[in-house]
Structure formats: structure tokens, C-alpha cells
Amino acid sequence: MKIDKLTNIFFSATGTTKKIIKSISKGLNIKEIREIDLTKSNNRERFNLEFQKNELLIIGIPVYAGRVPDFLISILKKLKGNQPVILVSVYGNIDEGLALEQLKDLLGKRGFKIIGAASFIGEHSYSCKEFRIAHGRPDKQDLNQAKKFGEKILSKFIKNSNIKDIPEIKLDIDKSLFSHLLSIILPIISLPQYGSKKFIKKPYLNTNRCNHCQICVELCPMKAIDKKTLKIDDSKCIRCMSCVKNCPQEARKIEYKIPFLVKKFFELNKSNERKTPNIYL
Known part of the structure; x- marks a missing residue:
């Protein structure tokens, strides 16, 4: 064929x-x-x-x-x-x-x-x-x-x-x-997909590093970043971290709300393997 x-x-x-x-x-x-x-x-x-x-x-x-x-x-x-x-x-x-x-x-x-x-x-x-x-x-x-x-x-x-x-x-x-539980729960209850917002902050912006190149604005898949202020609309942000990973100046940063808890979650899930x-x- x-x-x-x-x-x-x-x-x-x-x-x-x-x-x-x-x-x-x-x-x-x-x-x-x-x-x-x-x-x-x-x-x-x-x-x-x-x-x-x-x-x-x-x-x-x-x-x-x-x-x-x-x-x-x-x-x-x-x-x-x-x-x-x-x-x-x-x-x-x-x-x-x-x-x-x-x-x-x-x-x-x-x-x-x-x-x-x-x-x-x-x-x-x-x-x-x-x-x-x-x-x-x-x-x-x-x-x-x-x-x-x-x-x-x-x-x-x-x-x-x-x-x-x-x-x-x-x-x-x-x-x-986790997947087994998810397959059982999802048909019954509509779970929020972006519950990570409770543990991950909006990407932090270091204004001293930022040169207003607008790359984060252009690449944000949800159009959540204001062109003028570069502030993130939390209601639109899905925590995909495109703005962090694609910033040439490394002006944006990932911050955990409860660092110990987040790191413990990843450790329990053997994220280092x-x-x-x-x-x-």
C-alpha cells in the first residue's frame, strides 16, 4: 500500500x-x-x-x-x-x-x-x-x-x-x-484538569531580565499574557510553562506554592528514574 x-x-x-x-x-x-x-x-x-x-x-x-x-x-x-x-x-x-x-x-x-x-x-x-x-x-x-x-x-x-x-x-x-483510579472516577465525576494551580504558581517574571521581546506573548497557547504589562491571566493559564521554557532571557521562572509537597509527590512517583x-x- x-x-x-x-x-x-x-x-x-x-x-x-x-x-x-x-x-x-x-x-x-x-x-x-x-x-x-x-x-x-x-x-x-x-x-x-x-x-x-x-x-x-x-x-x-x-x-x-x-x-x-x-x-x-x-x-x-x-x-x-x-x-x-x-x-x-x-x-x-x-x-x-x-x-x-x-x-x-x-x-x-x-x-x-x-x-x-x-x-x-x-x-x-x-x-x-x-x-x-x-x-x-x-x-x-x-x-x-x-x-x-x-x-x-x-x-x-x-x-x-x-x-x-x-x-x-x-x-x-x-x-x-493512578491510571486505574482515574479510569474509574472520570465516568462518574468531572475532575478539574488544572488542579496543579493549587500547587504551582503562575510563572514568575523577573523584570530585570525581561527585555519585552514578546516571545512569551506570541507563544502562549491560551493567549493568557497581556502584551503591555506581560501579566498572566490566571483564569486562562493552564500551567503549560511555554513562557518559561521559551524565554531567551530566562526571565520567567517556575515556582511551587508548597515546594516540599510538590517535590515529595514527584519523588513518590519515581520521577528521577x-x-x-x-x-x-
Whole structure:
């Protein structure tokens, strides 16, 4: 089966998910690539796609509190088709959660055929100099694994002449206690996804370092930063830390409200142990 076009749909506030998607794309070796970056609010507002017959999709999202970011659900529900799709989640070395299961259910109901899925690790959004979590990931080893994942998907198309001949994957995820509890509670109770606000402050701005380059304003996916004052609207901020990670002057900083409690949480979840990607083919 020949695939002529690849469409990459992703949200990547700190760039980690985008890096993984690009490496998978290299392994697929498809020349025509369309990129839909949902980190940009204008792309989310005008999201409306049509697909060709021999087109492959990759959908990549970060894991927020064990789930697909809630504001992306309504956008992804606009997708319809019968094309093959690869699902990718990126989490911060704590827990891969339920994101892949959510994506598989959502895309499957809309006619797409899930031919591959993977959960990769990226530097945690709350990683900082004082407390590093998966620092520098995805690293060379992660990106090489992502490329090999793409190559394995490519071999599926080479071996099969028709998409119908490619079996749909099963997600045999070894769930943590957190993920098990989440899967039980979510159908019953609507849990707030940004409860981290109780433990993580709005990114602090060092006015002595800031040169008002406006990069934080431009890259904020939720348009939460005022252009003039550079103040953050807490009601819009999702604590993605795009403004911190992308500031060339390092003028913004991550601050924990209760440092001991936050660090204890990460320690209990073995955040210092290197977790490896999970591949589902």
C-alpha cells in the first residue's frame, strides 16, 4: 500500500511533542507532509481538515493530569475519515495515564483506523533548575526510538497492499494505580484538569531580565499574557510553562506554592528514574 501524504496534528507548548512527531515522520519517509500545530490558537479556531485517499495521520498530544488536554477534545471531534492514524502521547516521566485510550476511542468512533500508538517521555513542564524531571528529554535515544517506530509503521504499508489488511492495534497498557483510579472516577465525576494551580504558581517574571521581546506573548497557547504589562491571566493559564521554557532571557521562572509537597509527590512517583517509551503495534 502506498501512502502519498502525511498530516501531523499536534499540540506542543514546550516543543517536546513536536520533536517526537518529527522523528516519527523521518522514519516514515513520506515526502509530502502537512503540519497542523494546535499550539497556535488561530489553528484551533479554524480547524477544519479534509483528507486524501492515501493519506496517513499522526496525532500527538502531551499528557495533562493523565489525560488529553480538555480543550483539544472538541477540536479533535471535528475529524472524520477512514484514513490510517498513528496516536502519540508525551508525558513527563510520571505516568502515561489514559491519553492514548482516550485518543483511540475518539478517533475510532470517527471512522479512522488506528495502526500504531506510542507513549514517549518529554521533560516535565514543571522541571526546573532546582528540581529536574526528565531533563533534556526527548534525548537522542528517545528520538532514535521514535524514528524506528516510524520505520516499523512504514513496513506495515510495504507488506500490505490494502489498509483493510493491516490489523488495528490493541492497547495493552500496564496501568499504574493512578491510571486505574482515574479510569474509574472520570465516568462518574468531572475532575478539574488544572488542579496543579493549587500547587504551582503562575510563572514568575523577573523584570530585570525581561527585555519585552514578546516571545512569551506570541507563544502562549491560551493567549493568557497581556502584551503591555506581560501579566498572566490566571483564569486562562493552564500551567503549560511555554513562557518559561521559551524565554531567551530566562526571565520567567517556575515556582511551587508548597515546594516540599510538590517535590515529595514527584519523588513518590519515581520521577528521577528513567522511564522508557511504550510502543503499540
